[in-house]
Amino acid sequence: xxxxxxxxxxxxxxxxxxxxxxxxxxxxxxxxxxxxxxxxxxxxxxxxxxxxxxxxxxxxxxxxxxxxxxxxxxxxxxxxxxxxxxxxxxxxxxxxxxxxxxxxxxxxxxxxxxxxxxxxxxxxxxxxxxxxxxxxxxxxxxxxxxxxxxxxxxxxxxxxxxxxxxxxxxxxxxxxxxxxxxxxxxxxxxxxxxxxxxxxxxxxxxxxxxxxxxxxxxxxxxxxxxxxxxxxxxxxxxxxxxxxxxxxxxxxxxxxxxxxxxxxxxxxxxxxxxxxxxxxxxxxxxxxxxxx
Amino acid sequence: xxxxxxxxxxxxxxxxxxxxxxxxxxxxxxxxxxxxxxxxxxxxxxxxxxxxxxxxxxxxxxxxxxxxxxxxxxxxxxxxxxxxxxxxxxxxxxxxxxxxxxxxxxxxxxxxxxxxxxxxxxxxxxxxxxxxxxxxxxxxxxxxxxxxxxxxxxxxxxxxxxxxxxxxxxxxxxxxxxxxxxxxxxxxxxxxxxxxxxxxxxxxxxxxxxxxxxxxxxxxxxxxxxxxxxxxxxxx
Numbered sequence: 460x461x462x463x464x465x466x467x468x469x470x471x472x473x474x475x476x477x478x479x480x481x482x483x484x485x486x487x488x489x490x491x492x493x494x495x496x497x498x499x500x501x502x503x504x505x506x507x508x509x510x511x512x513x514x515x516x517x518x519x520x521x522x523x524x525x526x527x528x529x530x531x532x533x534x535x536x537x538x539x540x541x542x543x544x545x546x547x548x549x550x551x552x553x554x555x556x557x558x559x560x561x562x563x564x565x566x567x568x569x570x571x572x573x574x575x576x577x578x579x580x581x582x583x584x585x586x587x588x589x590x591x592x593x594x595x596x597x598x599x600x601x602x603x604x605x606x607x608x609x610x611x612x613x614x615x616x617x618x619x620x621x622x623x624x625x626x627x628x629x630x631x632x633x634x635x636x637x638x639x640x641x642x643x644x645x646x647x648x649x650x651x652x653x654x655x656x657x658x659x660x661x662x663x664x665x666x667x668x669x670x671x672x673x674x675x676x677x678x679x680x681x682x683x684x685x686x687x688x689x690x691x692x693x694x695x696x697x698x699x700x701x702x703x704x705x706x707x708x709x710x711x712x713x714x715x716x717x718x719x720x721x722x723x724x725x726x727x728x729x730x731x732x733x734x735x736x737x738x739x740x741x742x743x744x745x746x747x748x749x750x751x
Numbered sequence: 752x753x754x755x756x757x758x759x760x761x762x763x764x765x766x767x768x769x770x771x772x773x774x775x776x777x778x779x780x781x782x783x784x785x786x787x788x789x790x791x792x793x794x795x796x797x798x799x800x801x802x803x804x805x806x807x808x809x810x811x812x813x814x815x816x817x818x819x820x821x822x823x824x825x826x827x828x829x830x831x832x833x834x835x836x837x838x839x840x841x842x843x844x845x846x847x848x849x850x851x852x853x854x855x856x857x858x859x860x861x862x863x864x865x866x867x868x869x870x871x872x873x874x875x876x877x878x879x880x881x882x883x884x885x886x887x888x889x890x891x892x893x894x895x896x897x898x899x900x901x902x903x904x905x906x907x908x909x910x911x912x913x914x915x916x917x918x919x920x921x922x923x924x925x926x927x928x929x930x931x932x933x934x935x936x937x938x939x940x941x942x943x944x945x946x947x948x949x950x951x952x953x954x955x956x957x958x959x960x961x962x963x964x965x966x967x968x969x970x971x972x973x974x975x976x977x978x979x980x981x982x983x984x985x986x987x
């Protein structure tokens with residue numbers, strides 16, 4: 460019977476304060492949608508960055524005038540680097556084979572001579588695939604006598620890294636503002652509900668009601684707002700995912716993502732709603748309690 | 752049952768809402784607390800359901816003492832007494848039956864039991880036909896009877912009625928008094944504050960006269976009561 464009473468009170472509060480309740484639901488919905496979308500974008504960017512870094516190859520081109528012995532000696536010097544995970548010697552012949560594999564033509568047939576230089580293919584340990592270390596490594600290796608040029612795709616990595624950092628930093632700032640707005644609106648709705656029912660709270664107190672029974676309808680009110688906001692946000696995100704998947708052939712989503720979206724968005728909505736209402740209801744009810 | 756020992760209440764820096772009150776109220780009694788507006792009647796009653804605690808002295812109500820009482824114990828005390836107010840303190844947009852069932856919901860009783868008991872209580876106060884109406888649609892006299900039904904819901908050992916007839920006409924006031932008398936005859940103590948001397952002049956109950964925060968002696972009470980009643984009679 461207590462549960463029934465609490466639920467009836469919760470829905471009566473929601474109906475009574477329906478305009479601020481709708482504002483709270485809308486804010487929760489927008490905040491959750493942006494939060495999840497930012498999380499997904501950051502996740503994809505990080506995954507791309509990780510992929511790029513793990514497959515990143517640094518090519519150390521040697522002076523064409525070097526003998527094979529000198530080239531091997533440079534290889535021994537490179538092996539001293541603790542940061543190198545794998546080192547591969549690419550002779551002129553191997554370079555020609557790679558060229559043929561990539562471009563489908565034999566370089567000897569085109570030029571009658573093999574101009575491709577001897578090189579080393581270097582893969583660093585993943586934790587050292589950072590633009591700062593890569594620049595340092597390039598500078599050090601290029602200073603070894605006999606090394607002609609060190610090359611890696613640093614521009615793309617740097618751009619992706621900057622984009623990821625900007626997205627995450629900007630996302631966190633936007634998210635904090637949205638969470639604050641969401642918190643403020645839920646608190647305001649709860650405050651209105653508490654003040655609208657202050658007489659009822661006073662009567663219940665005189666009748667010996669415990670604080671949990673008095674506060675629970677208001678706490679649940681926040682949770683219901685979060686639940687509805689979460690459902691709307693999940694629905695919006697799923698529609699957006701389906702639209703993206705149908706518009707761009709290269710992009711597809713696993714069916715699992717839809718289930719994860721439902722669970723994550725709705726759970727987060729309920730959690731935010733509960734936290735904001737639980738934090739505020741205590742304060743507002745206590746204000747009434749302290750007067751009595 | 753209820754014992755006031757050297758009780759003084761000061762509101763903030765204003766002294767003497769009640770001064771050095773010594774009083775004993777017995778189980779099963781019907782007690783009238785009389786006195787003009789602002790004399791301290793309501794303060795005396797609020798001390799019984801511990802809405803306020805004494806500035807000094809001790810109030811003992813059954814097994815609860817104001818000397819050391821936790822908020823939880825205050826809640827327990829209130830679940831054992833019924834309180835009726837001049838302004839009824841009903842939840843106006845709630846149905847009459849829901850208002851009466853509120854103390855039982857707080858107690859955590861089962862729905863079927865609450866439904867049966869509320870039916871019996873509304874029958875007792877002759878308001879069964881209003882059970883599904885919002886409390887706001889009732890007349891003032893009916894509202895007060897709903898408030899009494901609610902106060903009776905948990906079968907309290909005492910009902911505290913603070914000016915229960917203050918907003919009612921003569922007929923409704925008599926009905927409320929009759930109802931409280933009937934409740935008292937069934938063994939529940941009733942403590943009723945009023946300044947309506949005309950209403951209670953023929954009742955045989957114990958009278959406590961409060962003036963300027965002090966309880967007057969029985970002799971003073973009788974004299975004052977008679978004077979007031981005579982005064983009222985002369986002005987009519």
